[in-house]
Amino acid sequence: MYTVKEAADKMEISxxxxxxxxxxxxxxxxxxxxxxxxxxxxxxxxxxxIVKCLRSVGIDNKSIKKYIELCIKGDSTIKERxxxxxxxxxxxxxxxxxxxxxxxxxxxxEKYYRELIENNSKDTWNPMNKK
Amino acid sequence: MYTVKEAADKMEISxxxxxxxxxxxxxxxxxxxxxxxxxxxxxxxxxxxIVKCLRSVGIDNKSIKKYIELCIKGDSTIKERxxxxxxxxxxxxxxxxxxxxxxxxxxxxEKYYRELIENNSKDTWNPMNKK
DNA sequence: TTATGACTTTAGAGTCACTCTCAGTCAAGC
DNA sequence: GCTTGACTGAGAGTGACTCTAAAGTCATAA
Numbered sequence: 157m158y159t160v161k162e163a164a165d166k167m168e169i170s171x172x173x174x175x176x177x178x179x180x181x182x183x184x185x186x187x188x189x190x191x192x193x194x195x196x197x198x199x200x201x202x203x204x205x206i207v208k209c210l211r212s213v214g215i216d217n218k219s220i221k222k223y224i225e226l227c228i229k230g231d232s233t234i235k236e237r238x239x240x241x242x243x244x245x246x247x248x249x250x251x252x253x254x255x256x257x258x259x260x261x262x263x264x265x266e267k268y269y270r271e272l273i274e275n276n277s278k279d280t281w282n283p284m285n286k287k
Numbered sequence: 288m289y290t291v292k293e294a295a296d297k298m299e300i301s302x303x304x305x306x307x308x309x310x311x312x313x314x315x316x317x318x319x320x321x322x323x324x325x326x327x328x329x330x331x332x333x334x335x336x337i338v339k340c341l342r343s344v345g346i347d348n349k350s351i352k353k354y355i356e357l358c359i360k361g362d363s364t365i366k367e368r369x370x371x372x373x374x375x376x377x378x379x380x381x382x383x384x385x386x387x388x389x390x391x392x393x394x395x396x397e398k399y400y401r402e403l404i405e406n407n408s409k410d411t412w413n414p415m416n417k418k
Numbered sequence: 419t420t421a422t423g424a425c426t427t428t429a430g431a432g433t434c435a436c437t438c439t440c441a442g443t444c445a446a447g448c
Numbered sequence: 449g450c451t452t453g454a455c456t457g458a459g460a461g462t463g464a465c466t467c468t469a470a471a472g473t474c475a476t477a478a
Contacts, residue, residue, distance in 0.1 A: 159426075172466050179428090180464090191473055193426055206396075209389045217464070231403075231410050238400035245393040252386050255379060258340045262376040265337075269369035272362075279362055290455075303437055310457080311435095322444060324455060348435070 163196040167204045174204070180217055182207050182224055213248045294327040298335045305335070311348055313338050313355055344379045 158166060164174040178186065178194065186200050196204075203224075210220050223240055226233040272279055289297060295305040309317065309325065317331050327335075334355075341351050354371055357364040403410055 161425085170466080173464090175427090176465060191426075193473090205392070209392050211464090212385065212389055213393075227410075234400055234403050234410060238397065238404060241393055241396045241400060245390060245397055248386060248390045248393060252383070252390065254343065255383050255386060258343055259376060259379045259383065261336070261340050262344075262372055262379060265372045266369065266376055269365055269372060272365050273369060279358075279365060292454075301437080304435090306456090307436060322455080324444095342435090 158196040158201070160194055160196070163201060163204065167201060167208060169204070169208060177204075177207055181221055182217075184224070184228065210244065213244055213251065215244060289327040289332070291325055291327075294332060294335065298332060298339065300335070300339060308335075308338055312352055313348075315355070315359065341375065344375055344382065346375060 160174055160178070161171050164171040167174070177183070183196075183200060183203055185203075186194050186196055188194050207220055207224075210223065211217075215223075219240075223237065226237050226240075271277075291305055291309070292302050295302040298305070308314065314327075314331060314334055316334075317325050317327055319325050338351055338355075341354065342348075346354075350371075354368065357368050357371075402408075
């Protein structure tokens with residue numbers, strides 16, 4: 157049983173973001189107490205986890221909403237949900253490759269700068285140092 | 288020698304984004320022809336590559352601008368640039384870990400759905416199917 | 419018993435990074 | 449000359465937050 161703030165802390169997102177997601181209709185099943193306060197249960201945190209996952213892979217909020225609605229609609233939508241997850245995983249995997257490439261580039265530049273510093277030499281790569 | 292459109296195509300970003308980046312002051316060294324048209328050289332594409340890399344790791348445009356300005360300022364800023372790249376690489380590496388975790392979750396869900404389909408069983412995980 | 423403070427709620431304004439539309443310029447081809 | 453097509457900058461629109469303000473609830477201290 158968590159308030160918005162507690163759930164946000166536990167899931168490592170901002171309170172604002174969790175409220176925004178709630179307002180966006182991502183958690184229609186979250187109950188409220190008699191004072192209209194949202195009370196998240198452990199099972200609700202699992203949903204936050206999935207939303208967080210989908211968002212971090214760049215799925216837009218409209219599509220996340222759609223996915224949640226499919227879940228609520230019940231077992232008739234399992235095939236459709238399966239396809240969404242499969243495509244999303246493929247997307248995530250290509251992002252992983254991309255990110256690995258970027259890390260390589262950063263690594264190359266890091267080494268380049270370190271050598272410049274160690275050898276006290278000039279940055280010949282910089283277009284401002286050319287011509 | 289590329290126009291905005293050609294450079295954008297080559298670097299796999301949208302023409303709009305490249306224009307936006309140019310307007311943001313990321314490529315002050317890009318020359319223009321007599322008709323005021325930006326002409327990107329191969330060395331300029333390397334800069335686009337770096338900007339793309341920094342953006343994709345979540346560095347904000349203000350910080351990218353600052354990094355570009357440090358480069359232009361010359362060799363006195365090498366240490367500072369080194370630090371930026373080092374921190375950025377660390378950031379990217381933790382993003383990589385995060386992304387790997389998300390892929391694992393997607394993988395788990397994919398398997399779960401596939402088994403539901405194969406065995407024609409009910410989605411017991413769905414909060415809408417409970418109670 | 420009132421009031422103070424620490425929480426919650428919502429609506430709505432602000433921000434960032436695009437993303438798009440549009441009016442205008444210019445060189446080349448008909 | 450006229451149109452086509454690619455370029456230009458200004459500025460409006462969008463998505464996803466991010467923040468602020470005002471109002472409600474509740475426990476505890478004066």
